[in-house]
Amino acid sequence: MGQIVTEISQLRIALFSGNYNYVRDGANQALNRLVDYLLRQGAQVRVYAPVVENPAFEATGTLIGIPSMAIPRRKEYRFPLGLSNAARRDLEAFAPNVLHVSSPDVTAHRAVGWARQRGIPILASVHTRFETYMRYYGLGFTEPLLEAIMRRFYRRCDAVVAPSESMAQVLREQRMGFDISIWSRGVDRDIFQPAKRDSAWRQSFGIADNDVVIGFLGRLVMEKGLDVFSDTMDELRRANVPHKILIVGDGPARGWLENRLPGTAFAGFQSGADLGRAVASMDVLFNPSVTETFGNVTLEAMACGLPVVAAAATGSESLVADSVSGRLIRPGAIHNFAEALRTYIENPELRRAHGQAGETRSQEFDWDRINHTVAETYLRLVRQKSPNN
Structure with a gap:
């Protein structure tokens, strides 16, 4: 391994990602924030990921392209195809002292094999529950096979980090590894705060000040629970519970959702200060997804x-305190979701109290403090691999 590595500034990290910046989502934004933190601490980082002509946002750090192909039926995403000779030469020249893989794809498998041959420590981070996606495409029977493939992948790594304790517990129950810890997520409180609420912006969508807005935030894809969301809205409508719906985000299922929920306000994709304004202008967030690892x-x-x-699922269970800052409902329980939303719609004092409790809880999530734990994990793995250990 050469010199003894004891400081973050001595780290040379090769990061492998299936989607670093070509489509914006919570996982790749977390990876970009991590790289930004590491670079500010003096570490060297090279990112190996698919590249496209018009990415969703500018990559943080040095990005090396790897071969990939568009995924059928989800062409906005790309499937890494392995390590090209050029990428392998770049990796050899960079000579990392730690490898970080962020999705169990073909390229990451190759990279893990490369690192194991050289005694380089490997950290895997889990960002989504890939095995659950098949449920939304009529292929739920493949879930055990996918779990087995993922188990083999993660057990070849030296450690695994999950974004929430609830997700870490799932990984332990699935026997995905023996060294599983937490890399949580942070929130930019300059962007996300109650003061960003904007009545004029709400009114531009036909939403009055006294309307109670149920919001959805995220990519508009079926695996985010859009069917459960729309079925729940139907139940509220049938019960004549007054409310407005605001959808923030875009994606291939937008047309389906527009047809499914006529009269809904669609704000489209928002980012930065605009996103903070959109979220603060809601009154309650409804997140029925069971595929999140953090939320x-x-x-x-x-x-x-x-x-x-x-939904009472990984991620949200580690953030929301049931009946304190929100409600955790059994996944898919349409009637229970509707009743929870109805309570908030009809009880503004409870809505305000639970919202304040959630804001207080959110203050614990500082990005630099959270990303420092990943850097400390890198150093621990390097130390454990040291021949002098």
Whole structure:
């Protein structure tokens, strides 16, 4: 390994990502924030990921392209195809002292093999529950096979980090590894805060000051629970519970959702200060997804002082305190979701109290403090691999 590595500034990290910046989502934004933190501490980082002509945002740090192909039926995403000779030469020349893989794809498998041959420590970070996606495409029977493939991948790594304790517990139960710890997520409190609420912006969508807005935030894809969301809205409508719906985000299922929920306000994709304004202008966030490992949107809503009604699933269970800062409902329980939302719609004092509790909880999530734990994990793994250890 050469010199003894004891400081973050001595780290040379090769990061492998299936999507670093070509489509914006919570996972790749977390990776870019991590790289920014590491570079500010003096570490050297090279990122190996698919590249496209018009990415969603500028990559943080040095990005090396790897071969990839568009995923059928989800062409906005790309599937890494392995390590090209050029990428392998670049990796050899960079000579990392730690490898970080962020998705169990073909390229990451190759990179893990490369690192193991050289005794380089490997950290894997888990960002989404890939095995659950098949449920939304009629292929749920493949879930055990996917779990087995992922188990083999993660057990070849030296350690695994998950974004929430609830997700870490799932990984332990699935026997994905023996060294599993937490790399949480942070929230930018300059962007996400109650003061960003904007009545004029709400009114531009036909939403009055006294209307109670149920919000959805995220990419508009079926695996985010859009069917559960829309079925719940139907139940509220049938019960004549007054409310307005605000959808923030975009994606391939937008047309489906527009047809499914006529009269809904669609704000489209928002980012930065515009996103903070959009979230703060909601009254309650409804997050029915069971595929999250952390739930960035849940934390952002909490920071804006909103109560959150969420599926009792990985991620949200580690953020929302049931009946304190929101409600955790059994996944898919349409009637229970509707009743929880109805309570918030009809009880503004409870809505305000639970929103304030969520905002208080969100103050614990500082990005630099959280990313420092990853850097400390790198150093621990390097130390454990040291021949002098």
